[in-house]
Amino acid sequence: MRKGFILVVSLLAAVLAFTGCAKDDQVVLNVYNWGDYIDEDIFDTFEEETGIKVNYETFSTNEEMYTKIKNGGTKYDIAIPSDYMIEKMIREDMLEKLDMSKIPNYANISDEYKNLSFDPDNAYSVPYFWGTVGIVYNTDLIDGPITSWANLWDPQYAGMFTMVDSQRDSIMVALKMLGYSMNTKNLDELEQAKEALIQQKPLVLAYAGDNVKDMLISEEAAMAVVWSGEASAVIQEYPQFDYVLPEEGSNLWVDSIVIPKGAEHIDAAHQFIDFLCRADIGFKNADYVGYSTCNTETLKMIDPSLYDTTYAYPKPEWIEGFEIFEDPGDFVSEYDRIWTEIKAN
Amino acid sequence: MLKKLASGPYLIWIVLFIVVPILMVGFFSLVQEGPDGTLTFTTANFQRVFDPIYVGVWWRSIKIALEATLICLILGYPTAFILSKMKKRIQTFAVMLFIVPMWMNFLLRTYAWMTILGKNGILNQLLALVGLPQMTFLYSEGAVLLGMVYNFLPFMVLPIYTVLAKMDRNLIEAAEDLGGNRRIVFTKVILPLSLPGVISGVSMVFMPAVSTFVISNLLYGGQYMLIGNLIEQQFLTVGDWHFGSAIAIILMIIILITMAVMNRASGNDPEESGVNLW
Numbered sequence: 001m002r003k004g005f006i007l008v009v010s011l012l013a014a015v016l017a018f019t020g021c022a023k024d025d026q027v028v029l030n031v032y033n034w035g036d037y038i039d040e041d042i043f044d045t046f047e048e049e050t051g052i053k054v055n056y057e058t059f060s061t062n063e064e065m066y067t068k069i070k071n072g073g074t075k076y077d078i079a080i081p082s083d084y085m086i087e088k089m090i091r092e093d094m095l096e097k098l099d100m101s102k103i104p105n106y107a108n109i110s111d112e113y114k115n116l117s118f119d120p121d122n123a124y125s126v127p128y129f130w131g132t133v134g135i136v137y138n139t140d141l142i143d144g145p146i147t148s149w150a151n152l153w154d155p156q157y158a159g160m161f162t163m164v165d166s167q168r169d170s171i172m173v174a175l176k177m178l179g180y181s182m183n184t185k186n187l188d189e190l191e192q193a194k195e196a197l198i199q200q201k202p203l204v205l206a207y208a209g210d211n212v213k214d215m216l217i218s219e220e221a222a223m224a225v226v227w228s229g230e231a232s233a234v235i236q237e238y239p240q241f242d243y244v245l246p247e248e249g250s251n252l253w254v255d256s257i258v259i260p261k262g263a264e265h266i267d268a269a270h271q272f273i274d275f276l277c278r279a280d281i282g283f284k285n286a287d288y289v290g291y292s293t294c295n296t297e298t299l300k301m302i303d304p305s306l307y308d309t310t311y312a313y314p315k316p317e318w319i320e321g322f323e324i325f326e327d328p329g330d331f332v333s334e335y336d337r338i339w340t341e342i343k344a345n
Numbered sequence: 346m347l348k349k350l351a352s353g354p355y356l357i358w359i360v361l362f363i364v365v366p367i368l369m370v371g372f373f374s375l376v377q378e379g380p381d382g383t384l385t386f387t388t389a390n391f392q393r394v395f396d397p398i399y400v401g402v403w404w405r406s407i408k409i410a411l412e413a414t415l416i417c418l419i420l421g422y423p424t425a426f427i428l429s430k431m432k433k434r435i436q437t438f439a440v441m442l443f444i445v446p447m448w449m450n451f452l453l454r455t456y457a458w459m460t461i462l463g464k465n466g467i468l469n470q471l472l473a474l475v476g477l478p479q480m481t482f483l484y485s486e487g488a489v490l491l492g493m494v495y496n497f498l499p500f501m502v503l504p505i506y507t508v509l510a511k512m513d514r515n516l517i518e519a520a521e522d523l524g525g526n527r528r529i530v531f532t533k534v535i536l537p538l539s540l541p542g543v544i545s546g547v548s549m550v551f552m553p554a555v556s557t558f559v560i561s562n563l564l565y566g567g568q569y570m571l572i573g574n575l576i577e578q579q580f581l582t583v584g585d586w587h588f589g590s591a592i593a594i595i596l597m598i599i600i601l602i603t604m605a606v607m608n609r610a611s612g613n614d615p616e617e618s619g620v621n622l623w
Contacts, residue, residue, distance in 0.1 A: 063582040206566020336583040
């Protein structure tokens, strides 16, 4: 129904507007990715090598990406969602199966990130980066020690920190603080998490999005719940920052490259995925975005000083018991409702 | 015939981009999608709009929009009055000063406020210069209000200015000849004659203020929810188009009622005043 409507309107709009598209013979690959999550210089390299042009668009949450692919008029050839969202998209038949024979560089991907529960045989996805969610804080401004999620309910830090403007992640913080699984389907636990987040709201400076790094660097915020790569990018420039993996446990995530159903350039998309899995391209991206690579060949090129840091390549025992998000299925409507109520309060 | 032909493109435009979308929004607001994609008619979406949590959001949005409108009026009317009294050459220049900032992107102007109001922003640096302690401006209701007033003030000043500038000088002179002092001339002649401008100014400020989501997002960091944010969230992140549509419909009704009340209050025939929006 929605799709039909959008199709009609966009068709008519396309007919009305003069369709000033690229030359017919050139393939333009539509790539949909998180903001600040690729070194955009590699698009030129890709075009030089293959003649395929990349049209790049970004999103700031998995939910936003899902809504746009599900209902939007744009046909994307490549998207890079996280684990639970990939599970959901597979369940709803929104992804193309991958032909691994066209992605020889898939061999570079570490076994640790293959065959995870959201896509057990990697039939649909190729791991891109992985990381954690934790707390980054400015040691000049915060008298530590910061060790746990519970610190974010401490009134002494009122107005000094930001939460993350992403449904699953912010609810996860509260669930973990209360000692529950972040994949809970227990309504009572979810309601408790809601109460905790509403209670915390007066202490929160903002629910930040992509601008969190700027807020930390400009000292607008002294502490923030972030994805590890954001912490990594900040810490490598400003050593007064520290990144904490909270003791209650946290989220371990893997973002993977997928081809959404309806993609018009499936061959080119496979070429692009293979390109991203190349060691040198992987290194360029890892160096730019600051997240942890899933590529064993790229890992060999990474500055060894990043090994055994909380923010880049934590020791396995530090992230023991960390959970990967699972798709809650239809129960997601409860998460949606809880999140709306938290924000509306 | 020619007239009809000429209006053709506009009619197509209206039907495609105004009538059809409104009908679709109305339709979405009245249905719920089952897990298997079947649609059932229901009023549940509208019932949810009046849940106490969302009533709080409505109250907050309408309150801050009214505050912004009132401040714009208090600042805007005297400004328009002064503008209309200026000598022709300075007047053109002064009006330009109001219009030029509007050529700059709205987002950019709001972002600029973030760097002014920030913890280490320009304002706090000035405070530090005169030895005052750092204050928190950003991420507060005041910041949102300021953003609204700043962005929408020209929409108040310009219509009032247009009415005042076009006002028949003879009427004012007649009032003066008949012995009215300056206060009486203003309250009995100028103010009533300028009401149509005030009405369109108020509508042009109130409408964007009550439905904005960008200003509150940027200046209150995503934790302050206005109706605009609630609609945005339903469509972009939660994906509940039905609830989102129901809120949008109610918002439209509220704006329509406001407009109707305003027009009634002005007691003016909109056709006659020329600047009235409705």
